Amino acid sequence: MNTIKTICVAAFAIIFSLAGCKGNQAITPTQNGEVEIIEYCTGSDYNSDSKHFRATATGESISRETAKKMSRSNVENRLARSISATLSIVTDNYVNSTNFNNKEEVTETFNDLARTVVEQELRGAIIICEKLTQKTDGAFVSYIAIELSGEGIAQAYNERLAKDERIMAEYNYENFKETFEAEMNKLQ
Numbered sequence: 001m002n003t004i005k006t007i008c009v010a011a012f013a014i015i016f017s018l019a020g021c022k023g024n025q026a027i028t029p030t031q032n033g034e035v036e037i038i039e040y041c042t043g044s045d046y047n048s049d050s051k052h053f054r055a056t057a058t059g060e061s062i063s064r065e066t067a068k069k070m071s072r073s074n075v076e077n078r079l080a081r082s083i084s085a086t087l088s089i090v091t092d093n094y095v096n097s098t099n100f101n102n103k104e105e106v107t108e109t110f111n112d113l114a115r116t117v118v119e120q121e122l123r124g125a126i127i128i129c130e131k132l133t134q135k136t137d138g139a140f141v142s143y144i145a146i147e148l149s150g151e152g153i154a155q156a157y158n159e160r161l162a163k164d165e166r167i168m169a170e171y172n173y174e175n176f177k178e179t180f181e182a183e184m185n186k187l188q
Helices: 002-023 064-096 103-124 150-161 173-185
Strands: 052-061 126-134 140-149
Touching (some): 052 064, 064 103, 064 126, 064 140, 064 150, 064 173, 103 140, 140 150
Antiparallel strands (some): 052 140, 126 140
16 A cells, blocks of 8 residues: 555656646747737848948838838938937037137037938938838838938038038038047947
8 A cells, every 4th residue: 555655646746746847837929929020121230330320110001102102201201310410419519629709600500501411411311121011901011221321421511511601711620520420439
């Protein structure tokens, strides 16, 4: 009888320990009902860096062309905001580090020129990723990433500033470019 008792206790212990091990297993996201979302044209390869401004966006519509237009419009708006914010910081830092007589007026002139440059340069943005998918309900999703050269933006900005005689009297491109590059390095 002791042998049967020992076997029953051992069998119970084994079953209990197996049930305990099974309970400690992690539930995967798929088992938990989660679905992985794949977003194209995103991730670290599509972030701005010290050489390029980059932006990504999507657009969704039941019309293929509308989805593509929406994603292009969204990505251009994001890129423009990013460039404008960077140029605004560069302008503030540059103007504050120089001896311009009327800093407020000069800052406003720089910012106006920056808006003009951004609008013109966006036309030259390069598409670095573009994907189009269709959902089960028939809607199209357009993914896009674009980039602009940081150096190209700085040169275009310099060309616009060169046309303003008030600024050119005290403007130093090398100092401006150094300030611009310092800000671009922060994007990494």
